[in-house]
Amino acid sequence: MSIKLTFHQITDAFDSGSLARGKSLFRDGKATNYRATLKTQEPDYRQLLLEAQVIGSRGQLYHTDITILEDEDSAHIRSECTCPVYINCKHAVAVIFQYLQDQSRAETHEQFDSWWQSLNAVNALPMQREEWFSFQLFLGEEGCYTPSFTRSNQITMLRHHYTPKGKLAKPKPYRAETFINRIDRGVMPAEYHAIAELMRLCAEHYWAPTNIRFQGPSGFLLAKMMIEKGEAYFQNQSEPLVWDSEPFALELRYLSNSNQKAKLTVTIPKQHFLVLCEPPILIDSHQHRAQAVNSPVSTQTLEQLLKMPFAKPEQLGQLMERIEQEQMRLPQTSKSVSLPDIPGLETQxxxxxxxxxxxxxxxxxxxxxxxxxxxxxxxxxxxxxxxxxxxxxxxxxxxxxxxxxxxxxxxxxxxxxxxxxxxxxxxxxxxxxxxxxxxxxxxxxxxxxxxxxxxxxxxxxxxxxxxxxxxxxHQVDVIEVEDIQVHSATHTDWFELSFNMRIGTQLVPMAPILENLLKNYQSSEDIPDQVHIINDDQTVLQLTKAQVAPLFDSLIQLYQRQPLTDKMRLEPFDAHLVAGLADAPLQWIGARDSLALAQKLKDFKGVTSIDVPKGLKATLRPYQQFGLDWLNFLHQHGFNGILADDMGLGKTLQTLSWCLTLKEKGDLKQPILLVVPTSLIGNWKREAQQFTPDLNILTLHGSDRFSQFEYIETADIVLTSYPLIQRDETLLSEFDFDYLILDEAQKIKNPRTKLYLSLQSLKSRHRLCLTGTPVENHLGELWSIFNFLMPGFLGNLKQFKAHYQKPIEVDRTPGVQHQLNQKIAPFLLRRTKHQVVKELPDKTEIIKTVEFDKDQANLYETIRLTMEDKVRQAVAEKGLAQSQITLLDALLKLRQVCCDPGLVKIDAAKQVKHSAKLELLLDLLTELLDGQHRVIIFSQFAEMLKRIESELKKHAIGYSLLTGQTRKREDAINRFKDGEVPVFLISLKAGGVGLNLTEADTVIHYDPWWNPAVENQATDRAYRIGQNKEVFVYKLVVANTIEQKILQMQANKQALQDQLYQQNKTNEAGQIHLQAEDLLNLLKPD
Structure with a gap:
């Protein structure tokens, strides 16, 4: 017996992308050579193993193993594969669907055999009832057609019943009308309902009160049903007719007479009778058999052909011509009719x-x-x-x-x-x-x-x-376009472009032509060497690929935001999109300002180097000098941008250098508002004092900050934090700022938050965002930051999702990632450590895996099953979107079990005293400290750090602790930096950003976090400029738990981030949203 899976159980085990791609592989027959092994362990618990080879979408052969566990209430699916995804992949989906299809076919045979045995058993039982009916079929003469005004094609009903003494009475004719009425009143057995309904359809053919003629499709069904019931008799015969499922092939032939004439007829065997319903029925009166007739023509046509008189050969020839030309009323299949040869007809x-x-x-x-x-x-x-x-x-x-x-x-x-x-x-x-x-x-x-x-x-x-x-x-005239003209005009803060074709002496607007191209081609590479466009007057314009491809590449992104018109408005931040027109075979007429700016934005050829401010107390590295030059370029042209350098490359120093440059040049007319996380206020003050002491820094922080507002206009930089922006929005909105600068700008990734709206409402001439991770989860976060910087640059959110986010993250449309990279390139500057700091030492990442002992494993599985049921119940009642709090609570408990059972506040957890991961950490620390390493330990859970603190005290290991509750933050940092202690315990939220801890050479991530960018930021507290030792990064993970799935999610998110920063490169990263469906998958067993 097989294990039965429901579609719901399959969708629970796999994400939507894997399901869709797995179904495609299954339909293409890619799941081959699978072997199914069913192991029955207990009466209410079974295990099915599927081992298969699957051909991947690129022809690779993968080995896939699937385990399906079935208990009384549900089935659980686990899979492993040799493909890069490894678990719960599309190849496993293909194998499961192939298995289900094979099982369905096998079960169909089993069900039929079972049904047949039941039918035979029921049929063998004696049947007794008070009354029943039989039906007599009256036909015409043997082997020929009988005119309708006889008793032919007629049914007579006979009623059979027992006398009061139990004897069988002589059957008597029964009125059809009474039969139908009794059915309507519900006093007849249910088995006669279908017969009565068919008799009702045949009511127009009543011949006598006890007789019904059967014609057409309903007559066929009526006769067939009565014969199959074994209650139909041919005329006065005593043996019932039997239905033969094999149809009889009726053939047309010519019947000749002695006068050399002939007519069409049909061949009917002796002792056989033809019933002209639809289709006809042939009755063998000798063998008591009836069967449907396969006729080459319709019954109505057959009836007329059988009435045909004898005719001369030439008349028959004319008849055949009319038939083959379909001038007669024949069925649609008459072309396949094989007509017999006409006797005496001349042949050519x-x-x-x-x-x-x-x-x-x-x-x-x-x-x-x-x-x-x-x-x-x-x-x-x-x-x-x-x-x-x-x-x-x-x-x-x-x-x-x-x-x-x-x-x-x-x-x-x-x-x-x-x-x-x-x-x-x-x-x-x-x-x-x-x-x-x-x-x-x-x-x-x-x-x-x-x-x-x-x-x-x-x-x-x-x-x-x-x-x-x-x-x-219908001839069309093809007209060659001689050349294309670009008309350019410059306005105060925007450009205007129009495109026209010269045909002879006429200039024809190109907007409709270009719109046609943009609708019909995905990229300029798809455009053929010659392009033809049809006009309303049915003339066809012929252009070359060289003429239209540059226009296509330049306008495709503008077209996504606005319809093409005869005159296109071009914002300055879009100028680089038309840079390709410079070398195109086009005639440029009018101002070329937009083209000059386009070239500068395209490759930064126009970014000139500026002098380092005199008051800077630091030496800028070459890449930092270019960062300063880039900020000056944006400022000159009125643009805003994102400084997205990797963590540790000095975004703070570059920003302070630019602020000092503005002051020394006399361009700082109003103060700069600098918004940073609360934990980084001290760091910004410290670096400003160290590197740019000439800048007047006013800090708005603490309950006494309101007394400082009167000094805002005299300050160079007003330093405040994100939490205070919402509280002080009304006061700050009264001031005009030269710059609004956001550090760790990923905090505004959600455009619907009050923080975002508050920041957006502040007045500033320029804006700048600093973040090493402009994208953490999905591209919508990038749109949010750019919408803050330059509203309209990437269109509205709906347009951005339709034209960029969905094609890249979901559809993986070729070329769209490149278009987005090309559009944002001038306004997003990112350098990684390995690109700019050649002397940076190596960084080695090591995943340390540990397994639960029996008690901790049982606790984990108990919580997993309990929370899975709870989540499913919540989803069933409120839907997935409204159940996310329940879902996140379930995932939190599973992560806590992995860290330490004591973090889970339930009675069952109190009985488990051992933590496999904590033991692993202590063993690792002992080894590291013996080697004189200095270690930072990050955890998302402050309570976990407290438990680690207790263990460090037991083992007499010196440490420093930094969490959100740490009051003397600088003291905690300096204890580690000054070498007083070898271990620094830091909560991910409190110390994941803003710290410079190059004194450490080892970083331990005690528990994995969803987002790799957050972990990387934390790691870069040690792995940054100034580090002269090789850095080792350890990630502690419990095997076969939610933590391994988190690592896979991290890989997917990292792929999206890499894709954004790689110019002119694409990869096949799939959908990476951290959606509720993704979280729900984490609850499933491995």
């Missing part, structure tokens, strides 16, 4: 070379073409593949010997441009061979290209023997 055979004929029968934009082959005076459709065709023409029998090879050769000449229409595409359906343009009508780019190519090939087709018709009146 044709052996000829076929002449291909092509006619354009419908005009543009949906042209239809009719194709036939001519053999002398006979025209044949290519669709028919019979080598020998029999036709009747002018009283003669014509036999055409076709040359199918020659026909195929001719048809191949059409395949580059045309494709045959199927009968289902035709309205009404037809047997003619009709063709349409490949790739649709001439409203599509490819359809128009195909039509023009066909038109240009007509002379060659004609030379090869084709007869062509209908093309002259």
């Amino acid at each position: 055979e044709i052996h000829a070379t076929p002449i291909p004929y092509l006619e354009m029968v419908d005009p543009l934009p949906n042209p239809i073409f009719h194709c036939v082959f001519q053999y002398d005076d006979i025209y044949l459709n290519p669709e028919s593949r019979q080598a020998i065709i029999q036709e009747r023409l002018q009283g003669k029998k014509i036999i055409v010997h076709r040359d199918l090879t020659a026909e195929d050769t001719a048809l191949k000449q059409l395949t580059p441009w045309l494709s045959a229409l199927t009968p289902e595409q035709l309205d009404p359906p037809t047997q003619a061979t009709l063709f349409q343009l490949k790739a649709g009508n001439t409203d599509t780019a490819q359809g128009l290209e195909n039509f023009i190519a066909l038109q240009q090939a007509l002379p060659e087709l004609k030379a090869q023997g084709w007869i062509l018709a209908g093309f002259d009146q």
Whole structure:
């Protein structure tokens, strides 16, 4: 017996992307050579093992192992694969669906066998009832058709019943009307309901109160049902008829007489009777059998043909011509009717070379073409593949010997441009061979290209023997565009561009042409060497790829934000998108300011180096000097941007240098508002005092800050924190600032928060964001930051999702990532450590895995199952979106169990005293401290750090502790920096950013966090400029738990971040949103 899986159980085990791609692999037959092994361990617990080989989407062969555990209430799926995803991948989905399909087929046979045994058992039981009915079928004479005004095709009902003494009474005729009425009153057995309903359909054929004639489809069903019930008898015979499921093939033949005349008839065996319902029924009166008849024509046509009188051969020939030309009312399949030879008819055979004929029968934009082959005076459709065709023409029998090879050769000449229409595409359906343009009508780019190519090939087709018709009146004129002009005008803070084509002496606006191109092609690489566009007057313009490709590349992103018009408005921050027009074969008319700015933004050729401010007490590295130059470039042109350097590369120093530059140049008319996380206020003050002491820093922090507001206008930099922005929004909104600078700007990744709206409302001439992680989870966060900096730059959020986020994260549309990178490149400056600091020592990441002991493992699984049930119940009641608090609570408890059972506040956890990971940490620390290493330990849980603190005290290990509750923050930092203690315990939230701890050479992440950027920021407290020792990073993970799944999610998020920063490179990172569905998957067992 197999394990049964529901679709819901499968969707619970796999994410939506893996399901969709796995189904595709299954449909393509990629799951091969699987072996299923069923292990029954207990009566209510079974285990199924599936081992398979799956061919991947690129042809690789992967080995996939799947374990399905079934208990009384549910089934759980685990899978491992040799593919990069490793667990719960698309290859496992393909194997499961292949297994289910095979099991369904096997179960179908089992169910039928079981049903058949039950039927036989029931059928063998004696049946007794008070009354029942039988039916007598009356037909005409043996072997022939009987006119309708007789007792032919008639049913008589007989009622059978027992006398009061238990004897069987003689059957008597029963009124059909009474039979139907009794059914309506519900007093008849249910088995007669269907019969009564069919008799009702046949009511128009009443002959007598006790008789019903059966005709048409309902008559066939009625007769068949009564025969199958074993209650129908032929005329007065005593043995019931038996239904034969094998149909009888009825053949037409000619019956000749002595006067050399003939007529059409059918061949019916002796002792057989033909019932003319739809389809006909043939009854063998000798064998008591009945069967359906396969007739070459409809029953109505057959009835008329059987009435046919004897006719002369020439009359028969005319009849056959009319039949084959479908001038008679025949069924649609009549073309397949094999008519017998007419006695005495003259025969002519044709052996000829076929002449291909092509006619354009419908005009543009949906042209239809009719194709036939001519053999002398006979025209044949290519669709028919019979080598020998029999036709009747002018009283003669014509036999055409076709040359199918020659026909195929001719048809191949059409395949580059045309494709045959199927009968289902035709309205009404037809047997003619009709063709349409490949790739649709001439409203599509490819359809128009195909039509023009066909038109240009007509002379060659004609030379090869084709007869062509209908093309002259549908000829299109192709006009070459000589050149394209770009008209440019400069306004105060924007540019205006318009594009026109010169055709002869006329200038024609290009906006409709360009819009057509943008709709029909994904990228300029898809554009053919010659492009044709059809106008309303049916003329066709011909452009070259060299003419239109630069326009396409420049305008495709503008088109996503605004419709193309004769005059396009270009914002300065979009100028670089038209840089490709500089080298294009275009005639530029008017101001070239936009083109000059475009070149500068494209490759920073216009970024000039500036002097370091005199008051700077530091030496800038070359990349930091370029950062200063870049900030000056943005300032000159009125742009805003993101300084996104890797952690530890000196974003603070570059920013302070720029602020000092503004002051020394006299450009600082109003103060700079600098907003930072609360934990970094001290760090900014310290570095400003050290590197730019000439800057007047005013700090707004603490409850006494309100007394400082009167000094804002005299300060160079006003330093405040994110939490205070919302509280002080009203006061700050009264001031004008030269710059609004946000440090750790990923804090505004959600544009719907009050913080975001408060910051957006503040007045400033320029804005700057500092963050090493502009994207942590999804591209919507990037839009949020740029919308703060330059509203409208990436369109509104709906446009951004449609044109960038969904194509990149979900659809993985080629080229879109490159378009986004190209658009933001001038305004996002990012350098990594390995790009700019060659002397930085190596960093080694090590994942240390530990397994639970039995008690901790049981606790984890108990909590997992309990919380999974709780979450599913919440989802069922409130939906997934409204159940996220319950879901996150479940995930929190699982993470806490992995860290230490004592973190989980339930009674069962109190009984588990051992923590596998804490023991691993202590062993690791002992080894590290013996080697004189200095160690930072990060954890998301402040309570976990307290437990580690207790263990360090027991082992007499010196340490410092920094959490959100630490009051003397600087003292805690200095104890470690000054070498007083070898271990620094830091909560991820309190110390993950802003600290410079190059004294450490080892970083331990006690528990993995969802976002790799957050962990990387924490690691870079030690791995940064100034570090001269090799850094080791340890990540502690419990095997077969939620922590391993978190690592996989980290890999997916890192792929998106890498993709954003890699110019002109793409990869195949899948959807990486941290959505509720992703979190729900984490609850499932490994």
